[in-house]
Amino acid sequence: MVDGILDGAGRAAHGPIPVHSPWFAEGTERPHDPAKARKILDEAGWKPGEDGIRTKDGRRASFTLWYFSGDKLRQDHALAYASDAKKIGIEVKVQAGTRETVRARLGKDAMLMGNGFPADPDFDLYGLLHSSLAGDGWNNMSRYTSDEVDEALDEGRRSNDPKTRGKAYDRVQRALVKNPGYTFLTHIDHVYVMDDDWDGVTTQLEPHDHGLGTGPWWNVEDWTPKK
Secondary structure, three states: OOOOOOOOOEEEOOOOOOOOOOOOOOOOOOOOOHHHHHHHHHHOOOEEOOOOOEEEOOEEOEEEEEEEOOOHHHHHHHHHHHHHHHHOOOEEEEEEEOHHHHHHOOOOOEEOOOOOOOOOHHHHHHHHHOHHHOOOOOOOOOOOOOHHHHHHHHHHHHOOOHHHHHHHHHHHHHHHHHOOOOOOOEEEOOOOOOOOOEEOOOOOOOOOOOOOOOHHHHHHHHOEEOO
């Protein structure tokens, strides 16, 4: 996906925090391993049918995955995800819809979402994972529930100490390895073309908010024309 969809401008996602973030928990990387996935499904009793799609107890390994209409990037990710899933025996039916249409289906189907607000890990992780927000609109759409994760998220939100918060968000990421709740695909790099005639231009980590709060604009008041 990084090479074919993003043309190299991104990284594989092993969780909600990018690998180049200072908050990333080392050792939580997960390889793309279709052979292991097939073995897990086999051992769980999901056996391939005549068309290659797995079934168990009369239930077909199939679900619908929505993305927002007109979003080519999400469409490409959804189609690639469906293609990979089919190779291990899972049918993913990709469907486009407006925000209103998709929101009405959140309790029944899956959605390909984009997220990332780099100012603080609490902004992403709390809304994504805390059980108190399960099924609350665009928050915690997977209805993820974990006492361990809730406790760590609360600790990270209450503390001002970077070490305490780092340990809390490390716990969250390691819990997600054991019980993901989501399939994480890519973290996207933003690419800018800028005039060389300015001093003071730097960028910040910017997974999702597309230049509104970070990117190159975060310190625009410090830009000065080169002499």
